[in-house]
Amino acid sequence: MDDLTMRGRVALVAGASKGIGAAAAEAFAAAGAAVVLGARDAAALESVAKRIEARGGQAIAVRTDVADLASARNLVDQALARYGRLDAAFNNATDGPRPAPLADVDAGEFDQGIATNVRGTFLGMKFQIPAMLRGGGGAIVNMASIAGLNGTANLSAYVAGKAGIIGLTKVAALDYADQGIRVNVVAPGPILTHHLAAAGPEAQRLAGLSTPMRRTGTVAEVARAVLWLCSQQSSFITGIVLPIDGGQSAGNKPPQMYRQGQPT
Secondary structure, eight states: OOTTOOTTOEEEEESOSSHHHHHHHHHHHHTTOEEEEEESOHHHHHHHHHHHHHTTOEEEEEEOOTTSHHHHHHHHHHHHHHHSOOOEEEEOOOOOOOSOOGGGSOHHHHHHHHIIIIIHHHHHHHHHHHHHHHTTOEEEEEEOOTHHHHOOTTOHHHHHHHHHHHHHHHHHHHHHGGGTEEEEEEEEOSBOOHHHHHHOHHHHHHHHHTSTTSSOBOHHHHHHHHHHHTSGGGTTOOSOEEEESTTGGGOOOOTTOEETTEEO
8 A cells, every 4th residue: 555645534734725735735635635724715725625626535625813722723623523533734824024124023913923833833733633632643744944943034033933833843743752643844945835936037046046956846845745744654753844945954055166076
């Protein structure tokens, strides 16, 4: 049997209305899982659900604000009510103010970024974990960023939120490692999401050049990593941070650093 199969399993994706979240939801469905989609944009969620159903998959869309306790609980409740179990979850919702030096960031916008990233991930796991325990275990993947490991100028709320997610993930992994639940985190670098696509060709070119591979990643590449972390192929892996960054976390590779095998 293919260890990546998700047949008979139920996967929840928060932040599933577009980009990486939508790609992950479709990857879970393609592997055979019934998928529960959560995000604030109900119309976009329904569009993702219809794409999954058109390909023969099962999906339900649940309008969700991950930072709201009742809404986060309802997303898991809907999964249990419709499918009777929860086996995998991807907490992908994110938010934050526009880039600015720290002292110029609006305090309310900073709070919103922390609420979505840190509180939203905490609330997701708070309700996902008991549901998984009732079914004998499961796997959770949380969405961070290379920026949560190394920092990025002018992104104080985003960096603080992603660093917080990494810390929460490690604690959850330790808390439930001996109870059949694995918890890991992915940390993408430059990925060609709708945000980067909207920024234009020059921004995309520069983003690609910032990686040793000299290209941006795709949402499908992140989705496949999430699926793998939720599969039996990663059954002895918990508490890790998986960079998906084209080599950025390994260090710097300046252009033309080597010519014919010799340092320039």
